[in-house]
Amino acid sequence: MxxxxxxxxxxxxxxxxxxxxxxxxxxxxxxxxxxxxxxxxxxxxxxxxxxxxxxxxxxxxxxxxxxxxxxxxxxxxxxxxxxxxxxxxxxxxxxxxxxxxxxxxxxxxxxxxxxxxxxxxxxxxxxxxxxxxxxxxxxxxxxxxxxxxxxxxxxxxxxxxxxxxxxxxWESRKRHRESLVAHFEPSIHEFCEDCQKRLELNPLRILDCKKDKEHPLVQSAPAILDFLxxxxxxxxxxxxxxxxxxxxxxxxxxxxxxxxxxxxxxxxxxxxxxxxxxxxxxxxxxxxxxxxxxxxxxxxxxxxxxxxxxxxxxxxxxxEGVELPISKKLDCFVACLCEESKLEGSKLLQQLRQAGLSADRDYLDKKMKAQFKMADRLQAEFVVILGEEELNKGIAQVKNMETGEQAEVSLQEVVKYIQQRGAQA
The missing domain is CATH 3.30.930.10 (Bira Bifunctional Protein; Domain 2)
Structure with missing residues (x-):
């Protein structure tokens, strides 16, 4: 269902x-x-x-x-x-x-x-x-x-x-109300059922009726400004x-x-x-x-x-075609290229987020090319690449997606590196 x-x-x-x-x-x-x-x-x-x-x-x-x-x-x-x-x-x-x-x-x-x-x-x-x-x-x-x-x-x-x-x-409205009742009452049968009720409850509301707004008596009704x-x-x-x-x-x-x-x-x-x-x-x-x-x-x-x-x-x-200045960019995408890198990638994500940066990674075991496509769709400013070789060296490859610049950065310095390079952009 x-x-x-x-x-x-x-x-x-x-x-x-x-x-x-x-x-x-x-x-x-x-x-x-x-x-x-x-x-x-x-x-x-x-x-x-x-x-x-x-x-x-x-x-x-x-x-x-x-x-x-x-x-x-x-x-x-x-x-x-x-x-x-x-x-x-x-x-x-x-x-x-x-x-x-x-x-x-x-x-x-x-x-x-x-x-x-x-x-x-x-x-x-x-x-x-x-x-x-x-x-x-x-x-x-x-x-x-x-x-x-x-x-x-x-x-x-x-x-x-x-x-x-x-x-x-209230005194102005009272005098205006009396004038409206006198104005509408003789022909109130020409108006919708709602307006007929409004004549007693609140005749001012007749002027706001969507059905009868073109009625000649609405057009010629006494104006409140004349009773102030x-x-x-x-x-x-x-x-x-x-x-x-x-x-x-x-x-x-x-x-x-x-x-x-x-x-x-x-x-x-x-x-x-x-x-x-x-x-x-x-x-x-x-x-x-x-x-x-x-x-x-x-x-x-x-x-x-x-x-x-x-x-x-x-x-x-x-x-009016007004475009709101909404940023849809992701600060960093972490590309994990092997099973062992997922744990390190998870730790890095936590560090990036705690530093106030937006960050994400793939959770469907996609290949490297597909992960880069995903980073593109997310408009990631940086991609951090973690593979077996990087883990052995204790580094990450950090790529600036706009300039294409890529650098080897110590795992302990990745967050600082992205913060500095992102601030310069």
Whole structure:
């Protein structure tokens, strides 16, 4: 009986995984420069966390969550996004009590959403996210946006578009909500079943509907920017000032609402404008979510964050033809030409690896010519040749595969020789 991988998942094999490792290491270095620290939360959480934190009107909660009962009859859900889990950890571990505020965290890991798989969008997706918890300074909004934008730019992407909007404070959203209900209610029967439910739950989500986005009433819907309070207008203006001061180009889009219920004030998306990227151009998005921590049992805490899909990031790099500087070279291949040389070869491999060099040998008893072909495929910089004659002399033949230079080197000096010659290359 054969087994196939579940739909919407993928195996990341050698040759591909190196790109993921490079991107993840690059992200961690970038986060360190911004003074964000890694957090790792469980892959599954209690279902109620996402119902309250993400919002019951969202597609994620209504359609996409992988929810199951455990043996204790508890409802658990594979995390569909990272923000709710980080907020839960912030509350449960009382990080709001730390002297250093805001608490600046990042995560990288798998998320799970039951949706139609397509290029760059999987059912098991991988997400990098930032959460800055504990500050309502508009400068932190700009910093988070800057980090997201620089993640793409620093990896070599050029064809990017940053879109921002303000969803206002709660009073602004309340007045906008009332206007949206009045606008859509007389003709809500013309909309999809989901939007009919959203009219009561969260009419703002109608603007984000994929099915009805071309409906004339969506196009003519009242914009949130027209309902902003003076305080919200001032806040949004300050965010723009910080972005301008840091030469971050952006476009204001009053229709940008994001797909999660917890956003307020600043919202943003980064899109790819590369030809051939696909119909769905959004790479990532985020915004301010000042109410979530309180909603799940913590103190009133202003927060700002974003999520970046690693799959879509890699797809954008491929679309723009960006080659990541990934080295596939092996420092040294040890060619053992007789049975007696295998033991000495094993000792030498250990010494090379302990010295921080990458090294390998043949384990299929291949002839010398085949072993050299194997060294070529592994892009070995040096080949150490051990045969009966070399063992009797207490030496090894060390060949530089790029220059063709070959030298007799004492077995005790092989590691030092390769380190010196490799450093000179």
């Amino acid at each position: 054969g087994f196939n991988i579940p739909r919407g998942t993928q195996d990341l094999l050698p040759g591909t995984i190196e790109k993921w490792q490079y991107v993840e290491n690059h992200i961690k270095t970038l986060c360190s420069a911004y003074n964000y620290h890694e957090i790792r939360t469980p892959i599954f959480e209690h279902t109620d966390l996402f119902l309250r934190g993400v919002g019951e009107s969202t597609d994620i909660v209504q359609k996409e969550m992988y929810t199951f009962k455990d043996k204790g009859d508890r409802s658990l859900t594979l995390r569909p996004e990272g923000t709710a889990s980080v907020a839960r950890a912030f509350v449960e571990n009382k990080l709001f009590g730390l002297s250093q505020q805001p608490v600046k965290l990042f995560y990288i890991g798998p998320m799970f959403r039951y949706e139609r798989p397509q290029s760059g969008r999987m059912r098991q997706l991988h997400q990098f996210g930032i959460e800055a918890l504990g500050s309502e300074d508009p400068g932190i909004d700009a910093e988070v946006i800057s980090l997201a934008f620089n993640t793409y730019k620093s990896l070599g992407l050029k064809k990017l578009k940053l879109v921002i909007n303000s969803l206002g404070d 309070s003076d305080e919200s207008k001032a806040y949004f203006a300050d965010v723009q000032k910080y972005l301008d001061a840091n030469d971050i180009q952006y476009v204001i889009d009053p229709t940008l609402v994001r797909g999660l219920d917890y956003y307020n004030h600043t919202a943003f998306e980064i899109m790819s404008e590369a030809e051939g990227f696909g119909a769905v151009t959004t790479l990532s998005g985020g915004g301010r979510y000042n109410g979530m921590v309180k909603e799940i049992g913590g103190p009133e805490t202003p927060c700002m964050g974003f999520g970046i899909g690693i799959e879509r990031l890699l797809l954008a790099l491929e679309t």
